[in-house]
Amino acid sequence: MRISIKAVTIYILISITTIVHSQSVFTKGVNLTGWFDSNGINQLQFTKYSKQDLKNIKSLGADVIRLPLNLTIMTNGAPDYVISPLFFQFLDSAVSWAEDLQIHLILDNHTFDPNINTPLNFDIPLRKEWIQMANHYKNRSNYILYEVLNEPHGPSTAQWCKMQKTVIDTIRTVDTKHTIVVGASGYNSYTELKNMTIYSDTNLIYTFHFYDPMVFTHQGASWLNPPADSLKGVPFPYNDSTMPVCPPTLKGSWLESNLNQYATIGTDSSVRSLIDIAVAFQKQKNVRLYCGEYGVFNINSNNIDRVHWYNTVRTHLEENNIPWTTWDYQDGFGLFIKGSNEQFDYDVNIPLVQTLGFNVPPQMVYKKEPDSVGFPVYTDYLAKNIFDNSWIDSSALAFYNNQRPNNGSYSILFQDTAQYSGISLKFSPVKDLSLLKTNQYAIDLMVRCTNPGAQFEIRFVDNKTTDTSTHSWRMSYELTSSVVAFDSLWHHVRIPFKNMNETGAWDGVWSNPRGQFDWTSVGYLEIRNEQKALPSHSKLWLDNIVVTNLDTAHVFDTTKLVETPITYSKNEIATLDQLKIYPNPLKQQTTISYRLIKDANVEVTIFNTLGQKVYSQAQTKQAAGLYSTVWEPAGYSNGLYICRIVSEDVILSKIIVVDKK
Numbered sequence: 001m002r003i004s005i006k007a008v009t010i011y012i013l014i015s016i017t018t019i020v021h022s023q024s025v026f027t028k029g030v031n032l033t034g035w036f037d038s039n040g041i042n043q044l045q046f047t048k049y050s051k052q053d054l055k056n057i058k059s060l061g062a063d064v065i066r067l068p069l070n071l072t073i074m075t076n077g078a079p080d081y082v083i084s085p086l087f088f089q090f091l092d093s094a095v096s097w098a099e100d101l102q103i104h105l106i107l108d109n110h111t112f113d114p115n116i117n118t119p120l121n122f123d124i125p126l127r128k129e130w131i132q133m134a135n136h137y138k139n140r141s142n143y144i145l146y147e148v149l150n151e152p153h154g155p156s157t158a159q160w161c162k163m164q165k166t167v168i169d170t171i172r173t174v175d176t177k178h179t180i181v182v183g184a185s186g187y188n189s190y191t192e193l194k195n196m197t198i199y200s201d202t203n204l205i206y207t208f209h210f211y212d213p214m215v216f217t218h219q220g221a222s223w224l225n226p227p228a229d230s231l232k233g234v235p236f237p238y239n240d241s242t243m244p245v246c247p248p249t250l251k252g253s254w255l256e257s258n259l260n261q262y263a264t265i266g267t268d269s270s271v272r273s274l275i276d277i278a279v280a281f282q283k284q285k286n287v288r289l290y291c292g293e294y295g296v297f298n299i300n301s302n303n304i305d306r307v308h309w310y311n312t313v314r315t316h317l318e319e320n321n322i323p324w325t326t327w328d329y330q331d332g333f334g335l336f337i338k339g340s341n342e343q344f345d346y347d348v349n350i351p352l353v354q355t356l357g358f359n360v361p362p363q364m365v366y367k368k369e370p371d372s373v374g375f376p377v378y379t380d381y382l383a384k385n386i387f388d389n390s391w392i393d394s395s396a397l398a399f400y401n402n403q404r405p406n407n408g409s410y411s412i413l414f415q416d417t418a419q420y421s422g423i424s425l426k427f428s429p430v431k432d433l434s435l436l437k438t439n440q441y442a443i444d445l446m447v448r449c450t451n452p453g454a455q456f457e458i459r460f461v462d463n464k465t466t467d468t469s470t471h472s473w474r475m476s477y478e479l480t481s482s483v484v485a486f487d488s489l490w491h492h493v494r495i496p497f498k499n500m501n502e503t504g505a506w507d508g509v510w511s512n513p514r515g516q517f518d519w520t521s522v523g524y525l526e527i528r529n530e531q532k533a534l535p536s537h538s539k540l541w542l543d544n545i546v547v548t549n550l551d552t553a554h555v556f557d558t559t560k561l562v563e564t565p566i567t568y569s570k571n572e573i574a575t576l577d578q579l580k581i582y583p584n585p586l587k588q589q590t591t592i593s594y595r596l597i598k599d600a601n602v603e604v605t606i607f608n609t610l611g612q613k614v615y616s617q618a619q620t621k622q623a624a625g626l627y628s629t630v631w632e633p634a635g636y637s638n639g640l641y642i643c644r645i646v647s648e649d650v651i652l653s654k655i656i657v658v659d660k661k
Helices: 005-022 051-059 085-101 123-137 157-172 190-195 254-260 268-285 303-319 350-355 434-438
Strands: 028-031 064-069 104-109 144-147 180-183 204-210 289-294 324-326 375-379 386-388 397-401 411-415 422-431 442-449 455-462 473-480 491-496 501-506 522-528 539-548 576-582 590-596 600-608 613-622 625-631 639-646 651-658
Touching (some): 064 085, 064 324, 085 144, 104 123, 123 144, 123 157, 157 180, 157 190, 180 289, 190 204, 190 268, 268 289, 268 303, 289 303, 303 324, 303 350, 375 651, 411 422, 522 539, 590 639, 600 625, 613 625
Parallel strands (some): 028 064, 028 324, 064 104, 104 144, 144 180, 204 289, 289 324
Antiparallel strands (some): 375 539, 386 422, 411 539, 422 522, 442 491, 455 522, 473 501, 576 590, 590 625, 600 613, 600 639, 639 651
């Protein structure tokens, strides 16, 4: 039998295409939420995760992280949608960490509100945003992938696919290298895959999400319509003897209908048959397919049932060679024990991690011990394990304000807020400050305010236990113009713990002080407008907030802030910025990095809290660019140190914490 060369060639090309489509770029991983999907660039908590966290995730056996980005919110809005340079600065670090660790990173545009339909012209901002993203990352490694938009909904899949194609085509004008993740409408529904356009671009991965049956996976979810807060105890698989009664608030809703059908839909076979809808699409269309989200909310679900559901879904995905990322790493859908501190070395939900086929990291028993040295709270960034817990409009609070900070590159700006609102910083794990109180420690910070009539309460709040008779007591200090001048100048404020007073507790009702504040269990540091609203157009800046037993802080910017737009010629730009110290706190060594914007003489010095030099890099003439130096505190004790970098016109300083425990 004679076979033509043309036929052989076609057969080889088809075979290669089939192999390419069947091969996975990655296999399994997690969504890393609550990081770049914040409500604005000035509230993005960059220090929430670090390279070590990505290393931890990889050690589980994960080879991919899906990173939700609230991309549109990180721009200046219509009509240009220019992405914030600070956003790129932060994201570049995450991208570099992933590349260094050789773990895939999906940059997922998570501009998403489940209650608002995706506009029919949303491709306009998407094209403007993605052309910037593609230009910025086009030369990065193949470990980086782009996902056009998370869970589009409202438009039909046919309408959405037309919009999605314009975004793909826009990316391809500058970047033909990186894989793009695309999906259907209906919240990336697997049932909508059949209606998708199969694009001519072959460097794509098609995605779907899986949360069925929703009445099990989302019991306790307040964001559903109607809210499912009252729904709990739904088993998986179906068990007639343990089925809950439908809560009155859900009567007549789709959730009641799901409960009535649960004997049919709440089974392993039902779950597998629904995933098979996506499997059939993959086989029919011969495309790469990926499950971008699946998970069970843990607040009202039984952990054994939760693990059973994950095992059913995970094994069926893998039997069909479909890679996946769970929703999510931490929080309500995460891999940690419900209600724990979610620490990688202490709190992993071992049965869940095992059933996902991940490696179980060695676990230790966490024992809270008193802090023995001071620590930074905010020095350009919130310190590790300190989290923004403020319920406040994003326009009223900025963690990266660059209007003449006293220390480093940024300060916190707080403005135009109602009574009782303010900044709430959560300690996780909670802190035992009892020893620091005994040893004469204080809250030390820089304050600048524009209104002499302003009044703030700085306070610790202890951590309420499960005992309902125990209140969240406040230990407070009132900051007014009688304590520090509110004159648009920076002032050094030092608040010894011993000068703070218990001021009561609010747990839905007010409780007068009883002298029961617990220094061994401090959950929050807050700055609040407790007595009155911050007057209109008034602003408060806070900088270099540390807990320390020494009074060594200095006001570096002694000029009065005049809030008028300032423009600089090229020759007037300050020489030095972007002082970073990582890791901090440190055990063995840390890297001090900074950027020179133009040529200048530079000196790097580290002092102990007595003002003695412990490290000095002699002043040298350096060309514009990025620089770094490594400091190893061998021979030096635990505690606070001050790093200072001096150029011809700028002094930058940061606290370094040495903790060799």
